[in-house]
Amino acid sequence: MRNILLTLSYDGTFFCGWQRQEYRKISKGEGKTEQTRCTKKLRTVQEEIENALQIVHKQPVVLYGSGRTDSGVHAAAQAANFISPIDSIPLENYIPALNARLPRDIRIHTAEEKPLNFNARFNAVNRTYRYFFYCGKTPPAWEMNYVWPLYRYPDVAKLNAMSSCLRGETDCSAFAAAGDKSVSKYRFIDHAVFFMQGEKLVFEICANAFLWKMVRSLAGTFIELEKKGGTAEDFFSVLKAGDRKKAGLTAPAQGLFLWNVAFKGKRVYP
The missing domain is CATH 3.30.70.580 (Pseudouridine synthase I, catalytic domain, N-terminal subdomain)
Incomplete structure (x- = not known):
């Protein structure tokens, strides 16, 4: 073994x-008599x-x-x-x-x-995700499945001012998708930062664990607030409200990557 x-x-x-x-099973038909297949x-x-x-x-x-x-x-x-x-x-x-x-x-x-008692889920101390936005006019065809095209260059400084609100133990209820079954919505966030890679804007976030669609909800909220001229105070208000309806849109799935899983260090529980 x-x-x-x-x-x-x-x-x-x-x-x-x-x-x-x-x-x-998928519902098919309308009205009271629905068929399933x-x-x-x-x-x-x-x-x-x-x-x-x-x-x-x-x-x-x-x-x-x-x-x-x-x-x-x-x-x-x-x-x-x-x-x-x-x-x-x-x-x-x-x-x-x-x-x-x-x-x-x-x-x-x-x-x-x-060791036989090792488990990839329970022994992981943190996980890092990266979300990729494309800021140029037209993404190359081979990039379309791996980026969210914005067709503009957001203000990275403003995005980082907002993302800095996420450091440490944080109630992430505002960014949990409906139906998330997590007992606690608190997560310990090591860092959340934006940076440029050529024509791509990258959002990187590292935490002990994540809620369902949390990274995509954060990515969409940051971009939406920045486009409207929002500030770090505006984002902090959304974060403290703990209400998904007050946050922004959910970014498309294709821009998101599970970037790394770490097993060394101290695991922090919410």
């Missing part, structure tokens, strides 16, 4: 998120990798991710672990063995052995 931690990247464009999905299983990153692991191990293997990403969201360095019931496969062979059986939009980059 070995506990193996994988670091992987994926293009989320054609995935319905990270988490394995069951058959889902079952769709085929939704394509997810977790299931694709578990399928590859099953081929390699010749039996089902469960994969545990450090966190879930939504439909259309990408990952530069997601982390996930699994318990291997065999020890005949050299550790370094997992990378080519899995990549050979995975679709092109998922790649395994590293594999390392961890």
Whole structure:
């Protein structure tokens, strides 16, 4: 029995998120008599990798991710672990063995052995996300699935003045999507900062954990407030109100990347 931690990247464009999905019923028709039909299983990153692991191990293997990403969201360095019931496969062979059986939009980059009680979700001390905006006139065609085109250059100084309100233990209720089931809406935010990369504006945020659609809600709110001439005080008022209706729009999924997962350091609980 070995506990193996994988670091992987994926293009989320054609995935319905990270988490394995069951058959889902979709309403069809209008009025009181609604018909339902079952769709085929939704394509997810977790299931694709578990399928590859099953081929390699010749039996089902469960994969545990450090966190879930939504439909259309990408990952530069997601982390996930699994318990291997065999020890005949050299550790370094997992990378080519899995990549050979995975679709092109998922790649395994590293594999390392961890103690049996290690869990990618519960042992992570923080997670970093990056959201990419395109500020030029027209994004290249190959960038369209990975940026939110703004067609203007926002004031980075004003954006950073607003994002500086997020440092430390913060009640993030104003940026939780409806239906978020988190017991506590407090999160410990290490940093939240904007910076330019060529014609791209990047929003980077690092925290112990995130609420459902929290980063996209923050990204949309910052851009909306900046465009209206808002200040750090305006953002702080939204933050303290704790009401999602007072925040801005939810940014599109395609600009968001799970950028890094850290396992060293002290984990701070909300």
